[in-house]
Amino acid sequence: MSALPGSPEGTAVTGLDSSPVDASPETLAEVPPLPEQARVEAREIMARYPVARSALLPMLHLVQSYQGYVTPDGVTLCSEELGLTKAEVGAVATFYTMYKRRPTGRHLVSVCTNTLCAVLGGQRIMDALSADLGVHHDETTADGSITLEHAECLAACDYAPVVTVDYEFYDQQDVGSARELVAALRRGEKPLPSRGAPLTDFRGISRQLAGFEQHADPAAAVDAAGAYGPTLEGLRLAAERGESAPPMPATTRQEPPDRGEPRETVRPTGDTGETPGREAADARVAAADTPAEEAGAAGSHPDAPEPSGRSLADQDDGTSTPAGQEPGTESQAPGTGRVIDGGHAPKRKG
Ligand code: FES
Numbered sequence: 302m303s304a305l306p307g308s309p310e311g312t313a314v315t316g317l318d319s320s321p322v323d324a325s326p327e328t329l330a331e332v333p334p335l336p337e338q339a340r341v342e343a344r345e346i347m348a349r350y351p352v353a354r355s356a357l358l359p360m361l362h363l364v365q366s367y368q369g370y371v372t373p374d375g376v377t378l379c380s381e382e383l384g385l386t387k388a389e390v391g392a393v394a395t396f397y398t399m400y401k402r403r404p405t406g407r408h409l410v411s412v413c414t415n416t417l418c419a420v421l422g423g424q425r426i427m428d429a430l431s432a433d434l435g436v437h438h439d440e441t442t443a444d445g446s447i448t449l450e451h452a453e454c455l456a457a458c459d460y461a462p463v464v465t466v467d468y469e470f471y472d473q474q475d476v477g478s479a480r481e482l483v484a485a486l487r488r489g490e491k492p493l494p495s496r497g498a499p500l501t502d503f504r505g506i507s508r509q510l511a512g513f514e515q516h517a518d519p520a521a522a523v524d525a526a527g528a529y530g531p532t533l534e535g536l537r538l539a540a541e542r543g544e545s546a547p548p549m550p551a552t553t554r555q556e557p558p559d560r561g562e563p564r565e566t567v568r569p570t571g572d573t574g575e576t577p578g579r580e581a582a583d584a585r586v587a588a589a590d591t592p593a594e595e596a597g598a599a600g601s602h603p604d605a606p607e608p609s610g611r612s613l614a615d616q617d618d619g620t621s622t623p624a625g626q627e628p629g630t631e632s633q634a635p636g637t638g639r640v641i642d643g644g645h646a647p648k649r650k651g
Pocket residue numbers: 413414415416417418419453454455456457458459461462463
């Protein structure tokens with residue numbers, strides 16, 4: 302199904318040989334083209350952010366809502382609209398597990414196999430569903446109904462073992478209940494999650510994650526009531542045993558001094574006759590607000606002298622504590638070996 306690692310299609314799309322999205326002709330033939338409306342909605346998403354490229358994550362969800370995964374067309378749309386390279390878009394799309402690199406089934410079933418869920422049966426659930434469906438992690442059934450994946454902690458350990466369908470929670474599952482759940486999904490049913498929003502499907506939840514209304518009937522979008530028993534179990538046990546947490550130690554919080562509005566960044570003008578690098582370094586020194594910032598900026602200035610008393614033969618990087626000396630004492634202090642205020646101190650402007 303997927304483009305071979307290193308294939309022209311995959312590499313051209315993502316820029317990452319080892320992480321191509323599926324650009325095989327047979328797959329693309331099955332995927333509906335992105336409608337013009339997708340571009341309109343992408344621009345709507347971009348308008349929500351002061352910096353347009355911040356819209357990339359919801360835009361990738363939008364692509365998935367139309368095409369079921371991050372397609373080459375979707376990568377192109379995002380790169381064109383945001384002024385990014387395809388490699389940059391691909392790098393993001395291949396970093397997060399919520400962005401799929403090959404076509405996803407109608408429902409995405411995620412089984413938590415992380416520590417707590419695993420010891421309470423998560424791995425058994427994963428193995429049973431995998432055997433029933435004839436697919437492994439990140440694979441889709443032949444009828445396109447289910448993509449199965451194992452997931453790392455789904456942040457619901459108190460309800461372990463947890464299964465999610467299209468990111469909605471089905472708590473405290475076992476092999477039998479998970480099998481029933483998946484069978485119902487394959488029959489086209491949408492069992493109510495244990496809590497939270499009603500179930501939609503992978504494309505529907507992708508649309509919601511892109512920030513668009515998905516439920517045509519608002520009355521249908523009623524959250525399932527949560528059962529908070531497991532979450533409150535620790536509290537109940539503590540009350541039963543008469544236990545309570547020790548009071549927090551009083552802290553005296555030091556508020557940072559109010560510096561008011563940040564100073565305008567001093568930028569090199571290019572009319573000082575210095576190299577741009579030197580002028581920029583001067584500007585950083587001039588813009589420093591505190592002695593520490595000034596020392597840092599001066600220390601990285603091209604005119605700052607090389608640390609004295611150091612040579613390649615002297616490999617002491619200052620991080621070891623000499624025998625008989627406490628860390629943090631004067632000769633161990635940061636910058637001891639770096640003279641920044643010598644005869645070539647950088648210029649300070651203004
Ligand atoms: S270990 Fe499964 S939800 Fe945390």
